[in-house]
Amino acid sequence: MNKINNFLPNQYDQDQLFSVKHNYLSEQFSDYKTILSKIETVIVNNDFTLGREVDQFEKNITNIVGTKHCVAVGSGTDAIRLSLIALGIKQGDEVITTPYTFHATIGAIVTAGAKPVFVDIEDDFNINTQKIISAITHKTKAIVPVHWAGRPIEPLKLSEISSKYSIPIVEDACHAIMAHRDGIKAGTIGHTGCFSLHPLKNLNAWGDGGFICTDDTSICEKLRLLRNHGLESRDSCNIFGFNSRLDTIQAVVANHLISSLPHITKMRIKNALLLDEKLEGIKQIRTPIRDPKIHEVFHLYCFQAENRDALVSFLNSRGIDAKKHYPIPMHLQKAAKYLGYKKGDFPIAEKLADSTISLPVHEFIIPEQLDQMAELVRSFYNG
Numbered sequence: 001m002n003k004i005n006n007f008l009p010n011q012y013d014q015d016q017l018f019s020v021k022h023n024y025l026s027e028q029f030s031d032y033k034t035i036l037s038k039i040e041t042v043i044v045n046n047d048f049t050l051g052r053e054v055d056q057f058e059k060n061i062t063n064i065v066g067t068k069h070c071v072a073v074g075s076g077t078d079a080i081r082l083s084l085i086a087l088g089i090k091q092g093d094e095v096i097t098t099p100y101t102f103h104a105t106i107g108a109i110v111t112a113g114a115k116p117v118f119v120d121i122e123d124d125f126n127i128n129t130q131k132i133i134s135a136i137t138h139k140t141k142a143i144v145p146v147h148w149a150g151r152p153i154e155p156l157k158l159s160e161i162s163s164k165y166s167i168p169i170v171e172d173a174c175h176a177i178m179a180h181r182d183g184i185k186a187g188t189i190g191h192t193g194c195f196s197l198h199p200l201k202n203l204n205a206w207g208d209g210g211f212i213c214t215d216d217t218s219i220c221e222k223l224r225l226l227r228n229h230g231l232e233s234r235d236s237c238n239i240f241g242f243n244s245r246l247d248t249i250q251a252v253v254a255n256h257l258i259s260s261l262p263h264i265t266k267m268r269i270k271n272a273l274l275l276d277e278k279l280e281g282i283k284q285i286r287t288p289i290r291d292p293k294i295h296e297v298f299h300l301y302c303f304q305a306e307n308r309d310a311l312v313s314f315l316n317s318r319g320i321d322a323k324k325h326y327p328i329p330m331h332l333q334k335a336a337k338y339l340g341y342k343k344g345d346f347p348i349a350e351k352l353a354d355s356t357i358s359l360p361v362h363e364f365i366i367p368e369q370l371d372q373m374a375e376l377v378r379s380f381y382n383g
């Protein structure tokens with residue numbers, strides 16, 4: 001195995017090359033001194049683990065997502081993993097999920113002890129709910145759907161499957177804060193809704209963080225134990241658990257940003273829909289069908305494009321931080337070899353992995369940059 005360094009993901013280290021960037025953190029945190037002064041209070045109070053800021057963050061989230069409880073944890077990955085463990089998932093259990101996701105979804109399932117069972121997606125990037133049914137066996141103990149790119153999955157179909165087969169749902173809503181469909185918010189369909197505060201998520205912090213939303217009080221209590229060594233008090237351990245508390249300093253950052261979340265979301269939607277308009281008529285590309293009942297929050301703006309790799313290189317060479325999100329589906333990853341899947345098993349996921357491109361639509365993208373991106377895509381195909 002190659003030596004693995006503490007690498008920065010390329011959205012950080014390559015962004016100096018681009019004029020239209022995926023990374024907007026310098027602009028977003030231009031008022032960082034205000035946040036630093038709030039962090040000073042944490043230091044003065046010695047409130048270093050959990051404490052008031054984490055309490056406040058959990059309250060803020062229940063107000064936004066609308067569940068009874070929120071448990072703040074160390075990352076989005078841990079939100080999924082601890083949810084599965086809290087639901088009693090153990091070695092040998094099967095968990096149905098999508099092959100079209102970030103590696104963390106699958107890592108969380110595997111490190112909880114279960115076997116991931118993949119189900120193909122639809123053209124809108126989300127798991128095919130109809131196909132979930134044929135993947136259910138007596139070993140299936142949970143379903144982990146992903147609201148990919150912030151496009152919410154059909155909630156009623158998911159709930160129907162969950163109650164008909166008595167299989168709990170752990171939603172990977174890491175891309176989807178404030179997304180809703182048919183009036184139901186992402187993160188509130190399943191037994192738990194899992195979110196990430198990773199720096200480039202729609203609600204973000206200065207490092208890792210995550211949180212779990214649930215209406216189930218007993219799961220909430222179990223999660224509170226699991227994230228903090230299973231401790232009921234300093235000296236009494238109820239179950240052996242993890243150290244996966246949301247860092248208090250990250251809670252300060254997230255609490256500071258949370259009042260901007262409606263604006264951040266509004267701007268992403270506005271930019272994405274404008275980009276839809278500007279890209280209209282280019283017959284070599286295909287965006288998911290938009291529907292007013294599907295309130296997408298565009299963590300990523302993704303579309304399918306003919307000759308995708310050349311288009312990405314072309315845009316990169318002209319200063320646009322276009323990306324492939326993500327070129328290798330999970331069943332074809334080296335890490336998944338032991339599961340025995342092969343190329344051709346999930347044709348839609350494979351087609352989208354080969355053809356999907358993403359463009360930045362965050363709140364600091366300006367209309368001229370949207371024009372520039374659309375014109376470049378058009379000119380690529382028009383030669």
Ligand SMILES: Cc1ncc(COP(=O)(O)O)c(C=O)c1O
Nearest residue numbers: 075076077102104105174196198
């Ligand atoms: C779909 C998806 N699920 C889970 C995660 C994991 O979140 P975190 O990085 O906070 O562990 C990510 C992170 O990028 C993600 O994109």
